Amino acid sequence: MNSFPTQSALDPAGQGAESIAQLFYWMSGGAALIWCLVIGLAVYAIRRPQAHHYRLTRLLVIGGGAVVPTVVLTCLLSYGLSMMPELQRPAPEGSLTVHVHGVRWWWRVEYLGPSGQPIATANEIRLPVDQPIEFKLFSEDVIHSFWIPSLGGKVDMIPGRTTRLKLHPTRVGQFRGVCAEYCGGAHAQMNFDVVVSDAATFERWLADQSAPASEPETDLAVAGKAVFSQRGCGACHAIRGTAADGLVGPDLTHLGSRLRLGASLLDNTRQNLRRWITQTHQVKPKVEMPAFEALPEDELTALVAYLEQLK
Ligand code: CUA
Numbered sequence: 001m002n003s004f005p006t007q008s009a010l011d012p013a014g015q016g017a018e019s020i021a022q023l024f025y026w027m028s029g030g031a032a033l034i035w036c037l038v039i040g041l042a043v044y045a046i047r048r049p050q051a052h053h054y055r056l057t058r059l060l061v062i063g064g065g066a067v068v069p070t071v072v073l074t075c076l077l078s079y080g081l082s083m084m085p086e087l088q089r090p091a092p093e094g095s096l097t098v099h100v101h102g103v104r105w106w107w108r109v110e111y112l113g114p115s116g117q118p119i120a121t122a123n124e125i126r127l128p129v130d131q132p133i134e135f136k137l138f139s140e141d142v143i144h145s146f147w148i149p150s151l152g153g154k155v156d157m158i159p160g161r162t163t164r165l166k167l168h169p170t171r172v173g174q175f176r177g178v179c180a181e182y183c184g185g186a187h188a189q190m191n192f193d194v195v196v197s198d199a200a201t202f203e204r205w206l207a208d209q210s211a212p213a214s215e216p217e218t219d220l221a222v223a224g225k226a227v228f229s230q231r232g233c234g235a236c237h238a239i240r241g242t243a244a245d246g247l248v249g250p251d252l253t254h255l256g257s258r259l260r261l262g263a264s265l266l267d268n269t270r271q272n273l274r275r276w277i278t279q280t281h282q283v284k285p286k287v288e289m290p291a292f293e294a295l296p297e298d299e300l301t302a303l304v305a306y307l308e309q310l311k
């Protein structure tokens with residue numbers, strides 16, 4: 001049903017993920033080497049019980065038991081540690097900075113617009129390729145962990161603290177991000193989409209996002225805007241340029257431009273938007289948003305028409 005993008009630490013599309021994949025392959029190689037040695041010695045000992053005791057003991061201690069594993073593991077540890085300074089170095093001054101807040105069970109994403117004004121979006125992160133990006137990570141409730149396996153390592157989001165992560169995408173594409181720390185009921189549905197594009201496409205997107213919501217043009221969408229207001233949606237959701245300024249739930253200013261709904265749960269289609277509004281808890285159990293099951297059909301149609309034109 002859903003065509004989810006790549007979520008693999010072994011298909012790297014960023015510098016951090018490349019280091020992690022390399023380390024994984026070297027670690028696997030080292031582990032395989034030690035395993036072969038230990039099993040080889042065990043088989044040798046079983047098949048040659050008459051082998052001289054002293055010779056066998058020497059083989060076990062020098063070979064499989066101590067020296068080789070110590071050398072192999074020390075080499076792997078040094079190799080892993082040698083990667084740390086680069087992974088931990090912050091992005092250079094003036095790099096694009098993105099703030100991401102973990103909220104049960106979605107992601108508040110904030111950029112600075114072309115003229116320095118903050119722009120909020122949700123559950124979707126767009127990035128330019130081939131440049132370092134500094135993430136500042138926050139939590140608004142419990143510990144979450146921010147992870148885009150294709151781009152780099154994961155970093156916890158801790159209430160009351162700011163944590164940091166530098167990512168450097170090296171390939172354009174769509175990738176999947178996840179919450180990697182159990183954070184309650186809908187943890188498994190706390191995902192997000194990442195779109196890496198060339199710098200010009202990214203700048204265009206950022207400029208579009210910084211604009212306030214467009215005024216609805218069709219009668220249906222105008223009616224939907226009234227439903228949004230009358231049903232109190234604006235108490236939780238903000239739509240810049242309108243009276244809706246709620247901060248509890250995701251900002252919906254450009255909802256229509258997003259790939260997916262419900263923290264990367266459903267493709268952003270009209271049918272799924274209807275499902276999300278009316279069957280919220282069947283789609284995503286434990287979600288904080290109340291379901292509007294009893295919304296009359298004409299109001300639902302109008303509301304969906306309004307939301308989907310927020311591009
Ligand atoms: Cu947030 Cu798990």
